[in-house]
Amino acid sequence: MHHPIEDYVVDDKALDRAAAMLRGAERVAVLTGAGVSAESGVPTFRGTDGLWEGHHVEEVATPFAFERDPKLVWRFYNARRAGLRTVHPNPGHFALAALENRLGTERFALVTQNVDGLHKAAGSKHVLELHGNLARVRCTGCPKIEDRGTEPLDDLPHCSACGHLLRPDIVWFHEALPEGTWAAAEDAARRCQCFVVIGTSAIVYPAAGLIEVAEEYGARIIEINLATTDASHSMDLGLYGPSGQILPRLVERLGS
Ligand code: OAD
Numbered sequence: 001m002h003h004p005i006e007d008y009v010v011d012d013k014a015l016d017r018a019a020a021m022l023r024g025a026e027r028v029a030v031l032t033g034a035g036v037s038a039e040s041g042v043p044t045f046r047g048t049d050g051l052w053e054g055h056h057v058e059e060v061a062t063p064f065a066f067e068r069d070p071k072l073v074w075r076f077y078n079a080r081r082a083g084l085r086t087v088h089p090n091p092g093h094f095a096l097a098a099l100e101n102r103l104g105t106e107r108f109a110l111v112t113q114n115v116d117g118l119h120k121a122a123g124s125k126h127v128l129e130l131h132g133n134l135a136r137v138r139c140t141g142c143p144k145i146e147d148r149g150t151e152p153l154d155d156l157p158h159c160s161a162c163g164h165l166l167r168p169d170i171v172w173f174h175e176a177l178p179e180g181t182w183a184a185a186e187d188a189a190r191r192c193q194c195f196v197v198i199g200t201s202a203i204v205y206p207a208a209g210l211i212e213v214a215e216e217y218g219a220r221i222i223e224i225n226l227a228t229t230d231a232s233h234s235m236d237l238g239l240y241g242p243s244g245q246i247l248p249r250l251v252e253r254l255g256s
Contacts, residue, residue: 010241017237019253021220025194028103030096031210033110034121035199035225037074041088042083042116046201062173070165071155081134084116085150092198093122095247100124102254109188113200113207115170128185130177131206136169142220145169149247175205189198189213198224200241202231 022028030234034044045057058075059065096119111128114120117135119127136159138145141164156168171177172238189195195214202208211231214221223235232238239246 010239011244014239015246015250015253016211018222018239018250019220021194021237022099022196022250022254027107027188027192027212028099028194028196029107029109029111029188029192029214029219030099030196030198030200031189031207032096032110033113033200033202033207034114036092036096036112037065037087037090037114037116037118038110038120039092039242040116042114043117045198049051058173061170061207063175066167066172070167074153074155074168077134077170078155081150082152084134087118087169089118089122090244091241092244092247093118093124094250097123099251100126102251109184109192111185111188111207111210113204114203125217126179127195129190130171130181130185131229132168132170132178134168134170137166138169139168140165180224182206186213189219192218192219194217194222196222196224197231197235198247200225200229202229212240 014066034042038044050060060073066073096110100110104115105126109126109128110119110124111130113131115129115131115134117133135147135149136145137148137153139159140160144159144161156234158164159166189210190213192214195211197211200208208231211221211234215234220236221234221239223229223232224246225240226242228238
């Protein structure tokens, strides 16, 4: 059970310390999770009941589920894709884009577990999507990968090139992360001097392992979350409150 934060007052001193850590870093890497999109109205995974039509997300987001009942899995993803039509980046996403602008893209990497595309929509450029992207579909029969935006897809959509069944271009439980993206994320965690962990329960591996990599390679680590997490013991500093409020205040402190 994690410590619930009763009030969300983040004091100026803590923000000053975080800003000093960012300023002192030649390179900054950020790891985000569902919490960064919560204020945009995208539900988190381990929130209230964590269920979709009575299914645990872990039950519909696996290759076995897709083999057993592809229609059910597509209904789940089509519902999530439809949900994206009405969501927009929040001030937390925009603040991270502003941080990248301030540092320069070569000094910054944004590693995300989110599949909602909101970081890019906010203007972030160096985004490493560890778990794929809801807008993209991938063929189960040929190498075709396509961005279909939020356009409604059939219950069982098929590839226009080879006719095989399409699947969401999402990393499911029991699947490996995209190799190149993972290698780049590990590299960013090793090379940064400041690692900022935002809105993730930090329990899904290998993504959460990046915190250990950053720690091992000597980065200062900041956590921004509504509550403490399994990874809080690794943190040099915790800022507890909504990331959509904390991040703009933090980035503003850095000046231009
Ligand atoms: P979780 O739902 O596990 O955790 C969300 C975290 O965000 C929690 O620690 C909340 O306290 C925090 N949070 C909620 N609202 C917030 C806010 N406004 N500001 C700051 N923090 C807030 O989501 P993830 O850690 O992203 O994987 O989950 C990791 C992975 O598990 C997902 O990428 C997905 C899932 O199963 C796959 O689909 C492969």
